[in-house]
Amino acid sequence: MDLFPHGPLRLVEDAEGGIRYWPDAVPAAGAQAWFDALRAHAGWELQRRPMYDRQVEVPRLLAAYRLDAPWPEALPLGEILERVQARVAAPYNAVGLNLYRDGRDSVAMHHDKLHTLVPGQPIALVSLGAPRRMNIRAKAGGRAQAVELAPGSVLAMSHASQLTHEHGIPKTARAVGERVSVVFRVRPARDLARGRHGPYWRASTAMEGR
Ligand SMILES: O=C(O)CCC(=O)C(=O)O
Numbered sequence: 001m002d003l004f005p006h007g008p009l010r011l012v013e014d015a016e017g018g019i020r021y022w023p024d025a026v027p028a029a030g031a032q033a034w035f036d037a038l039r040a041h042a043g044w045e046l047q048r049r050p051m052y053d054r055q056v057e058v059p060r061l062l063a064a065y066r067l068d069a070p071w072p073e074a075l076p077l078g079e080i081l082e083r084v085q086a087r088v089a090a091p092y093n094a095v096g097l098n099l100y101r102d103g104r105d106s107v108a109m110h111h112d113k114l115h116t117l118v119p120g121q122p123i124a125l126v127s128l129g130a131p132r133r134m135n136i137r138a139k140a141g142g143r144a145q146a147v148e149l150a151p152g153s154v155l156a157m158s159h160a161s162q163l164t165h166e167h168g169i170p171k172t173a174r175a176v177g178e179r180v181s182v183v184f185r186v187r188p189a190r191d192l193a194r195g196r197h198g199p200y201w202r203a204s205t206a207m208e209g210r
């Protein structure tokens with residue numbers, strides 16, 4: 001039996017699976033329960049980063065956990081990981097959480113830092129809460145593709161795609177509810193051993209603020 005008769009939407013093609021999107025990987029009720037639990041119990045932090053001569057707030061809240069060590073019991077990371085493994089199997093060992101509080105929260109166009117990722121392994125992103133648009137653009141130029149990331153969806157990005165494409169969540173003037181994204185990655189063991197599993201140590205050059 002084919003459990004995914006429509007297959008994923010293929011947004012970018014490359015030799016490592018490119019960028020693929022499954023709009024309804026998780027039933028709505030489950031996605032809402034996960035949103036509620038992560039919203040309530042993740043260790044959300046507001047970070048500041050230097051931009052020119054001032055400190056700006058990173059325009060979203062962040063949390064991160066290792067998957068090779070116990071995480072707080074209230075967080076349904078094991079269940080979410082199981083769903084992700086069914087679509088995009090990989091030895092994920094780190095998860096980063098983003099909380100977009102409203103339309104002023106965003107992430108600037110970027111590619112995920114390659115030296116913090118194991119080559120050949122994918123990045124898998126689960127969306128929960130309010131839908132938000134993601135833009136994906138080839139570094140070589142051309143128009144961005146927009147994908148409305150629905151709650152319960154999974155987006156897989158190959159390691160190779162981080163070399164060729166950028167992605168971001170633009171701000172929106174629309175009244176939008178809170179969104180949580182759950183991003184599974186495979187980090188090099190040396191980074192995990194140094195506690196470098198989250199976004200905290202990433203040197204960001206992105207110009208972003210609220
Ligand atoms: O929230 C999202 O969907 C994207 C997050 C992202 O690009 C990141 O954490 O690197």
Ligand SMILES: [Fe+2]
Binds near residue numbers: 110111112167
């Ligand atoms: Fe990213």
